[in-house]
Amino acid sequence: MELVESSPATEHHPEMxxxxxxxxxxxxxxxxxxxxxQDQLKKKLIAHDDFPWKLPSSPTELPQGSETLKYVGGVxxxxxxxxxxxxxxxxxxxxxxxxxxxxxxxxxxxxxVPYVPGFLAFRxxxxxxxxxxxxxDDQHPFYPQVLMVDGNGILHPRGFGLACHLGVLAHLPxxxxxxxxxxxxxLDHSEVRRSFLLKENEDEQVIKxxxxxxxxxxxxxxxxxxxxxxxxxxxxxxxxxxxxxxxVKMTCKYRVPEPIRQADMRSxxxxxxxxxxxxxxxxxxEWKTEH
DNA sequence: GCGACAG
DNA sequence: ATCTTGTCGC
Numbered sequence: 001m002e003l004v005e006s007s008p009a010t011e012h013h014p015e016m017x018x019x020x021x022x023x024x025x026x027x028x029x030x031x032x033x034x035x036x037x038q039d040q041l042k043k044k045l046i047a048h049d050d051f052p053w054k055l056p057s058s059p060t061e062l063p064q065g066s067e068t069l070k071y072v073g074g075v076x077x078x079x080x081x082x083x084x085x086x087x088x089x090x091x092x093x094x095x096x097x098x099x100x101x102x103x104x105x106x107x108x109x110x111x112x113v114p115y116v117p118g119f120l121a122f123r124x125x126x127x128x129x130x131x132x133x134x135x136x137d138d139q140h141p142f143y144p145q146v147l148m149v150d151g152n153g154i155l156h157p158r159g160f161g162l163a164c165h166l167g168v169l170a171h172l173p174x175x176x177x178x179x180x181x182x183x184x185x186x187l188d189h190s191e192v193r194r195s196f197l198l199k200e201n202e203d204e205q206v207i208k209x210x211x212x213x214x215x216x217x218x219x220x221x222x223x224x225x226x227x228x229x230x231x232x233x234x235x236x237x238x239x240x241x242x243x244x245x246x247x248v249k250m251t252c253k254y255r256v257p258e259p260i261r262q263a264d265m266r267s268x269x270x271x272x273x274x275x276x277x278x279x280x281x282x283x284x285x286e287w288k289t290e291h
Numbered sequence: 292g293c294g295a296c297a298g
Numbered sequence: 299a300t301c302t303t304g305t306c307g308c
Contacts, residue, residue, distance in 0.1 A: 076298090077298080077299085078299075078300090079298090079299050079300070080300085081299090081300050081301065084299075084300085087299095115297090115298060115299075116296095117295090117296040117297065117298090118296070118297080120297055120298055123298080124298070150297090150298070151297055151298060152297050152298095155297085156297075157296085161297065162297075162298080176297090178297050178298090179297080179298090180296095180297060180298085181297080182296070182297045183295065183296065183297095184296095232297085
């Protein structure tokens with residue numbers, strides 16, 4: 001019901017009322033459909049290393065035939081403060097080990113699907129997938145070997161967050177990076193912070209996120225031992241948790257890994273620039289907050 | 292039943 | 299997600 005009421009795109013559709021009168025709200029139908037789709041896609045999830053390259057930090061040698069990880073992608077979407085349906089999606093590709101941005105793709109668009117906790121992928125995955133597919137179809141030389149996603153992987157109520165969703169659809173190795181903890185299986189962010197403060201963990205950069213069930217959902221990660229607020233890393237697709245953490249370590253200059261941080265900054269900047277352009281086009285010669 | 296809930 | 303100023307510290 002909240003979904004219908006808060007959705008400008010559907011609030012004037014009379015057919016919605018019939019569904020609700022029959023006791024079957026369209027929004028609960030939608031959530032059922034989405035849940036079913038997640039369960040179906042989850043069957044294709046690959047939770048181990050499944051790629052031709054190797055990590056630069058790999059202890060094994062560098063023999064013939066196996067290339068080293070060089071191009072790491074990052075995706076994020078920023079939203080307008082005035083109209084939350086106006087968004088800018090960004091894909092960046094960074095070169096290792098320099099962390100130099102070698103590619104940058106932006107897309108300004110309007111998102112109709114609302115954000116529902118546990119169903120972020122249905123809002124954000126379509127655009128990101130489109131950008132990825134275009135780059136792949138163009139045989140772009142910087143097409144990423146692994147993609148870092150601003151959102152969780154299997155650290156999710158049904159074990160299939162945005163990073164998994166996007167990974168499966170794009171058939172690309174992905175890593176989920178959350179800036180906040182999605183509370184699942186008894187996991188709690190204050191517990192994670194307490195763990196980092198324990199004497200026994202004072203030298204640990206990584207804390208396993210083991211839920212009440214005993215399952216390891218991912219890790220809490222702090223870029224420095226003095227960092228207060230960790231990020232939450234979980235496997236998305238075609239990569240193990242250990243390898244995912246290695247990639248995060250290689251790309252972390254600040255709290256948020258560079259690929260995601262760059263995508264975040266660039267999408268936000270592009271959005272700002274375009275919104276100013278729109279205001280000018282509409283003839284608003286004065287757009288200060290005070291008159 | 293009530294609250295909590297990635298971006 | 300977004301709003302929002304300065305401030306403390308390496």
